[in-house]
Amino acid sequence: MSFRILSKNVLRSAVRAQPSATFVAARFVAKPLAAQTLRTFSASSMKLNKDNETAKLVEILKEEIQVELEEPQVTTIPEKLASYDGFTIVKNEINSVNLHLVKEQGDEEIHVFIDVDELINGPDVFDQGLEAEEPVAEEEEEFEPMEDLSPAKVQFAIIDKTKNTALSFGINPDFTSGDFTVQSILPFSDPSLLLSEKAEDFLKKDLTYAGPQFSNLDENLQHALLQYLHSRGLNVEFIEYIQDLATHLENQKYINWLDSMQKFFK
The missing domain is CATH 3.10.280.10 (Mitochondrial glycoprotein)
Structure with a gap:
């Protein structure tokens, strides 16, 4: 569970951080053609990263399933x-x-x-x-079971x-x-x-x-x-x-x- 949560947070941070610098630069370019070129490059880069991250997810899921299936009779009820x-x-x-x-x-x-x-x-x-x-050091008290x-x-x-x-x-x-x-x-x-x-x-x-x-x-x-x-x-x-x-x-x-x-x- 902790591994999946950690992976999710890392991925979320990466997605938030990636596009900001490119698009800020694009807004201040005077020539429309240059701006268009920058935007096209950024979109392609984002798509490539998206595909890579999805492929990684599939591979990790596949490995996790294989580990779980190593146990005999896991898919049937003994x-x-x-x-x-x-x-x-x-x-x-x-x-x-x-x-x-x-x-x-x-x-x-x-x-x-x-x-x-x-x-x-x-x-x-x-x-x-x-x-x-928390233990009480001063004096001992009797507690009813919770x-x-x-x-x-x-x-x-x-x-x-x-x-x-x-x-x-x-x-x-x-x-x-x-x-x-x-x-x-x-x-x-x-x-x-x-x-x-x-x-x-x-x-x-x-x-x-x-x-x-x-x-x-x-x-x-x-x-x-x-x-x-x-x-x-x-x-x-x-x-x-x-x-x-x-x-x-x-x-x-x-x-x-x-x-x-x-x-x-x-």
């Missing part, structure tokens, strides 16, 4: 990641950040919705909080087919410990709203009350809800699985993104 403990991939579009997993379990359907890019590349609230803290208030990167939803209702838990996994934090709990009287991808339904879900902060709930209720999630397969092993799967899929999307840019610049 068998060990295709399914896990009954969870299978039902939706994964190459140009989309959304990943959808499903598991059938008796009278229940368990749906997992993952924002692949946010899960892999998004900021870690706990790390940011630790970096921002609660993760960032938007949920994973939705773990259970549909009860007999009651035709659903409950969706917004969670943020912690890949260091294999644990997770509960961000929201959203009940659905109609599971079709949970599964809908219509824009107006996304708005409805965003505006629906999702309960207080999980840590503000009664401790017995917190414990019972966590036990419920564990019984539905949300455990350390599943956290590790979605990390491995999302990392692999994000790499595929990155290669496709590079290829799309390469096609544009060619």
